Amino acid sequence: MSELLVKNACVIDPLRGINAETMDIAIRDGRIVEEVSGAAEVIDARGMLTMPGGVDSHTHICGTKVNFGRYMSPEDMRAGRTPRRGPMHATSGYSVPTTYGNSYRYSVMGYTTLLEGAMAPLEARHTHEEFIYTPLQDTMANTLFDGNWAIMEAIRDGDTKRVAAIIAWTLRAVKGFGVKLTNPGGTEAWQWGKNVSCIRDPVPYFEVTPAEIIRSIVEANELLHLPHSVHLHCNNLGTPGNYTCTLGSFGLIPDLNPKRQTLYATHVQYHAYGGSGWKDFCSKSEPIANFVNMRPQIVIDMGQVMFGRTTTMTADGPMEFNLYRLHHDKWSNHDVELETGSGIIPVVYRRKNLVNSIMWAIGLELALLTKSPWQCLLTTDNPNGAPFVKYPEIIALLMSKRYRDAEFATVHPDTGSRVPLPAIERELDWYEIAVMTRAGQAKALGIQEIGKGHLGPGAYADVAVYPIRIDDVDPSVDYQKVIEAFGQTEYTIKRGRVVARRGECVVDGSNATFWVKPRVSEAYDMGKDPDFIEKFDRYYTVRMRNYPVQEEYLNRNRCIETEAEI
Amino acid sequence: MKVTLVMKPATKSFIPIEAESIVPKNFLAGTDLSVWRGNRELRLDEVFSISVEGDADRVEDVEVVLSGDTSRLKRVGEYMDGGKITILGGIGMHCGNFMSDGTIEVHGNADGWLGREMAGGTIICRGDAADYCASGYRGGRKGMTGGTVEVFGRAGDFLAESIAAGTVIVHGDAGDMAGAEMHGGTLVVHGNCSRPAANMKSGSCYVFGTAQGMLPTFRKVGTIQHEGRTLIQFTGDIANRGKGNLFVKDYKYLD
Amino acid sequence: MIVKDAVCPFCGCLCDDIEVEVEGGRVVAVTNACELGTTKFMGEKRMKNPILRDGNQWKEITCDEAVRYAADMLLDAERPLLYGWSGTHGEAQCVGVHMAELVRGVIDNTSSVCHGPSILAIQEVGHPGCTLGVVKNRADLVIYWGSNPIDAHPRHLSRYTRYAEGFFLENAFRDRKVIVVDVRRTETAEIADEFVQIKPGGDYAVLSALRAIVQGKTETIPRTVAGVTREQLVRVANLCKSAKFGAVYFGLGLTMTRGKYKNIRNAIELVSELSRHTKFTISAMRGHYNVYGSNEVNTWMTGYPFGIDFSRGIAFYNPGETTAVDILARKECDAALIVGSDPAAHFPRRCLEHLSEIPVVQLDPYPNATTAFCNVQIPVAVTGIDAEGTAYRMDGVPIRTRKVLSSDYLSDREVLLQMYTLMQEAKGQ
């Protein structure tokens, strides 16, 4: 039995409605408990800001595409190299660090739970292998269904239950967590070098539209009672005027789940563009945020862009090719048979560039114009908008109008006429930041019930203690202190153990992977469906028996079983 | 101030020594520096006999002279920002990497990556320079961005790869793929070389000898007079939508 | 006993439809595999016990002694080289990386002498690729450039290209065109619809010419380029542009010839150019079993796919300097651990001369050419036969290999973990 007591913590725990109360946190054997014995190890938090461990509900840290980003970028690897030191292994990389680099840097910032945003089912084993070497965070993987042949055929046949059955079989097989749609239909079209422009374009051959794919999979997701909602990367990312497509996609979504949203729309910054081309490119954050404000069934994340060098990577292959044609730097693409694809290019976001400046503003606007912090979560779509190490700066920008104005003065001079940002006075408070970086993310992922994202008794003892006393600091003025505090915890506690202390990781760690197993009736077990099996055998290049990810790839894991309605 | 470093005969002669600490600036604070042989850290005086004459307050007044068998000494002059390094013999890989100012003179031959990603200053090599002289780094877009490298002997393959600015002059022959991916700057080869300026985007490449294996994707423009020579002018590499200039005395396709 | 859906441990195709019949602890029959895979499954003549070179003879030692020897050798070295890795599974490769990091050595894999140049090219311009099934189901044009699958990847043609059925091809054999580009008229060239024979060393020029022609700049191109007529080049460019889905598979014909990675870079840039007109992909014909896996493992753990030097604690990468052939030829290492490869058969002689001068430990099931240079060899289970683990197919698809029989041999991972444990203890961790 191991016990730990974090005393005199200034706790913000939004899922329990606790806002800056000084209290003690008792921990036994990795869980929060009511109280511990006198033998417990004691950490005196001395009034420091203490929150549940950070949760990132959309990041790219592990798997085929991320690793290819590393593989093709030795020039990125040169930045951020550290030697093996104590329990810490060597690390390399800035925008796409090694797995240890990701894990240590996230841990130092207080993050204990990460969702890999896009896993191709055929290559799931790779993601899980890298999870093992991401030791200081619990992990889960969104599984890509955007160009799944069997699902598109079922949709064409109008059989939503079959769609659900295929999702159930696949999630179980690949040990996935949630359902991800990246440019639905577009990734299949891209395997012919084509794309879909918005939700009403039919997918070549399959003759279903993105709208049909979204609708059907949203319904299937709820039939399966998955913890997380459908996680959507809308069509038409990154193009001027795409906000109408985004609003059209949002408009498809009914409110089907009382506990959480029905749609999680990711990196909406990239989908909130006005204008008819780059010349009149402008922000359309207002209509998007207004729409979200009226629709509790929708949660978005920012996809904030920060200036500097990074690497973009997404399953959205055609979008990456368009970016490549703009930048003409290196370009990688990886189409995955019968399922999806991905693309990668390095980019530099520059303050002197008008489009980049507008993008930077849009992300902030979405966070500031969305009334409820539970509906707009803080991300950069790491590393697409910026590496996650920029989160502290984003927090400070959201908390300080003064900081925003100071930064705004350095961006392209024409930005002001294209974005509403300068007129927005709102400054988020500590509680709202806690929602956007852990509580809201846990709720959106549907993992609060299994003990993530809060500090209630029974929860996982994942705690971040930041070296800042919120009564002493006015974030709108002392934004530099906010950046420093969120950049490096005093203590990061993961499953009851101190894993990071003032910038150093102190244990080797061992993560857990969360995955979902929906229980379906015999009739909907795709593993026994003759048509499914026959097509699998004919068109995949791996045998169906060799497809599922074995238990060996989950060293410590938690399977979330759901009772499906099929 | 003149710092003389005489390399002691080595026991494990084949393990290279990395000596990025040997830059003039560092000697302003003394000679208490270290170098690495493989994974072992050694004091500078374990590897060199050190003598210092005079003193200096500014890096411009520091000259470091290296002698002995320095042909396996790597990374000398890395990030050098002023002063002078004179190497009486040959020098190992990565001499003058990232250099921004000052002068390095190598009297013998230089091993690979001489002046890699150099941004300014001057490197003179009296002997031959091996592969990747004045080049970039793996995966990087920009190689050399400024300064001058002059080699009086021959140069190896991939000379001035990805050069973006600055000048590289080779008095002897150069190897294969000289000036590959060039997108700025000037490359001059007095002798022959093969497949010059492959995939070039911009910049100027001069070959006063014969361009062997001349690539088929350069468009002949005419002839020019250059420093008393008649050179044939090409533009390209059209495969890469390039608009660079390639001037050669003579050329031969692999037809 | 018959093991179904076993994974072939020979080449980068990782065919996973193999049936292996086992009787009395021996493989007696193999179905579906090519000749290369069948022979590998049925391999015999394993080394029985660890051996130690003692002057001019060999003596058998225990596994513990052998492991201790290896650990001490690596701990004592100033610049140990940990080389090979393609013949083993990812789980063992991970231990290898941790060992290299701990003793501050250089870790390199066999890609430095196969597709290392392809990786260098990808690092310059990226890689538009896809999984093998995408090609099988869609490609109406396949180009084998400097690769000879009939000899090196015998089932590539039947599983994915020439003879494979495809979802979007009505009659795959008729509707799919195959172009072969090579300096030799190989057997693969014989089954092509179009064979382009290039003069040795001419690939780069031909690729450049094709890029220009695809852009419509045919007039600049000389009448022949490296032995290929302009007419043929135009024909090939038109075939490419009119394809609905084109796939290039290139081999060591591009990586091992003059220009090395620049050839691949040019091929990738041709494909990127063609992507403006139609769908095109390009992929390397990875040869040695799990070589791609060792690139993947190295990349997520160190940031670089091969040739990683930890001498200074941090990972330094510079192929040509930190790669095995260069290090050995320049005598820049003072010990070598070889796992899952046979450098003595595949490296130039000068490298072997240095191997004979330094302590060498090898993990390999069989006596091989490198055995002659070993101070210690530890026989291990054959990955994919009596050991299981993860291997990455040439297109990046990770597959778990099946164990088809049991043996008393330890796996590479088990032996390496023992070494690593000793090394950690010695380092006080």
Next chain:
Amino acid sequence: MTYLMLTGRTVNQGVTVENKTSAEYAAETSTCFMHEFDMLELGLDNGDTIRVTGPCGEVVMRAVMSEEVGMGTVFVPYGPYANHVVAADTHSTGMPDFKSHQVEIEPTDEEPKRVHELMEDLGGLAYDR
């Protein structure tokens, strides 16, 4: 006479590669495939032994006629024989010129060595003769 030597994979090299002490592996990897006319010029019959001299050494192989190689080019399966003459220079890329080596070829009466003999010539000690 000077030829361009290419090395590469063959099926026979592949099936014997895990059994390097076998006569079959030695036979396959010591085969030098040549154009008919080149063999005529050197007065070689199929299976005759030849001395191949490269930039860093020489080795005895057997000449075998092949329609796959052009005149002036010879092909040798990957292995210790070819590598006995291949130079270790990689042009600083990590990769030797396995497919672009100039070699001299002349007829000889000597027999090809066995693999372990080649290894012992370079300082190794054969384990399994």
